Amino acid sequence: MRNLARSLNVSETDLLIWLAENAPTAEFRHPADFLPADVVERAQQALGRSPPPAPEPEPIERRCAECMKLPARAAARVVEVGTDAVCDMCGSSANKRAALAMIEAFRARGLRRLLVVGGGPGTAEDLRQLLSGEVDIRIVDGEGHRNAAKADADLRWADVVAVWSSTILSHKVSKLYTDQRATFREKLVTVPRRGVAALCMAVADRVSTLAG
Ligand SMILES: [Zn+2]
DSSP states (O other): OHHHHHHHTSOHHHHHHHHHHHSOOOOOOOGGGGSOHHHHHHHHHHTTOOOOOOOOOOOEEEEOTTGGGSOOOTTOEEEEOOTTSOOTTTTTOHHHHHHHHHHHHHHHHTOOEEEEEOOOHHHHHHHHHHHTTTSEEEEEOTTSOOOHHHHHHHHHHOSEEEEOTTSSOOHHHHHHHHTTHHHHGGGEEEOOSOSHHHHHHHHHHHHHHSOO
């Protein structure tokens, strides 16, 4: 430094000040910066320090192709699986899958009440279970007794009316609900196929076509 100041013919102090202001500062690096990661890890283990914890694994939701159409639930990464794996949404049950699609169709339209005209006791029980807490359901026994006033109240109550024509459904009962077709045409859907899945799919399709 002294030799440099002398050869430049400046005072040593001036040279130091000039250097302090103009020389690039040396980058500070820790010796560990030069070590490969596995060496650092071994060193930390040797010192009794556990390596930093791995991040929490993101929850994964496995879904079949059909359930991929349903909206994602919070905080889960959705992965499509083939038919050989069990779907986390529907449990690979066709009935449950159709019910979920119907529930979603109702939710998307802000609807809540489904009236089903017809169907046996078994299917009624299945429907109640599948829709529990999501869609309010009223089921009219296809062979039971219903008067016009009661049918009228049912029709007014419902957002969607499914007439399950393929099941045990007496003409007398179905007539009560379909005679007023002009008034309630928008709500009515005739389901020609048997089975809970068929009913849910038909209703979901109908609801999806309703004006928003
Ligand atoms: Zn599924």
